[in-house]
Amino acid sequence: AGPSKYEVSAEAAVDLAKRHLIQPWPYSGSIGTEARSLIGSGDGIYIHDGEGRRLIDGPAGMWCVNAGHRREELARVMYDQAMELSYNTPWYTMNSPSAVLAERIAGHAPGDLRHVFFTTGGSSAVESALRFMQFYNNVRGRSEKKLIISRGGAYHGSTYLSASLNGRPRDRDWMDIAGGLVVKLTSPDPFRRPAAMTIEAFSDFLVSEFEETVERLGADKIGAFVAEPIQASGGVIVSPPNYLPRIRQICRANDILYISDEVVTGFGRLGEIFASESVFGLSPDIITFAKGVTSGYFPLGGMIVSDRLLADLRRSNHPDAMYAHGLTYSSHPVGCAVALANLDLLENGILDHARDVAPYFIEEMKTLEDLPLVGEVRGIGLMACVECVADRESNNPLQLDIEVGKRIDAHCYALGLLVRPLIHMCVMSPPLIITREQIDDMVAILREGISRTMEDLRREGVWRN
């Protein structure tokens, strides 16, 4: 295989983008005029940029290229499926790959989560789950029970309602949200817990905050709690042990749906197809997924719904009430076919490999904690975050925090590693096929990139340590 016939020179692509492309997450000052690093091809854990530079794909695209780039098995099944049936309307017809995939996914899901609704990605999966909660409570005659509880540090998507759940302040500065529908609780970030509070006390605090919120607002007003098992875009926040199962219990006792957003943690990132039960010991009412389900080869997501909820709907007094929600590309045959091939890869080696190398990955990433700019390295499975701080004692984010991640990224880029800077944090979530030697390369480059950033900051006199 070579470049497609639509590929143009790097200069031409940059020029066209600057004139015609709106990039995601743009700033108003450069909207519609911006070019980003041009990526031309990918292979395994590597991508190649427009200048022919080979880079380790540190974030696996956006936590999604789990099986790695250029997997012929995945490319071929998309071709075969498109030649057989490229699309059918899910309004009046169905296809076989979506039925087979639903059964395969249900087989991996915990508890009685046995039915799958397919969407086009993560935002649409979360949006579908939230609208399902609204529908479910309307049909049951509980139209007041609609509030959604989310948390600081959360990221759940870019559609109106899913984005209203986001807990990172920057995401909302200039955007409107459906604020009246959502209640936000404290981010479960142990690194930022109040000084002098033990992890156990912090966990108790988070649980009491939840209980008090239910008490104050009334369980009859709260429809759902939505949580990523690990807050990914918030900076790989690993919450205190046992906190999520305790919240789950409270949800169950108060008829509040627990929606576990596994858009990042699903499909192998933590060595399992789903992590809610196997890693965190809880069985949610709904799981949302996307990204790794196709290893990023095709836009697909979905939600897995508890059979109990479906049974409640079927025996309600409103059998004609319609869940008026569906997407043109729900159950897309090409997406579902590639997801099946991707599951084959995960089940036949990649999950085992991910479980095998994960402890080494975390251990090696942790070695970066000896750098004075690094406040903490945390992670689980094949996701980790390097959080930079100016001052280890107070754990204050750097004043120049917006700069730091970008500077580290620029150095690492020149050295052959793509980093995904999140303000002052660098997140690493490589393709799950990464070997120990490649982990060594990745961490060595990251160490060098951070060291060079420290030298720059010292030279400029903006940081002393």
Ligand code: PLP
């Ligand atoms: N949920 C989580 C946990 C995510 O990390 C993301 C994206 O990063 C989304 C939802 C939104 O997914 P998408 O960008 O596919 O719409």
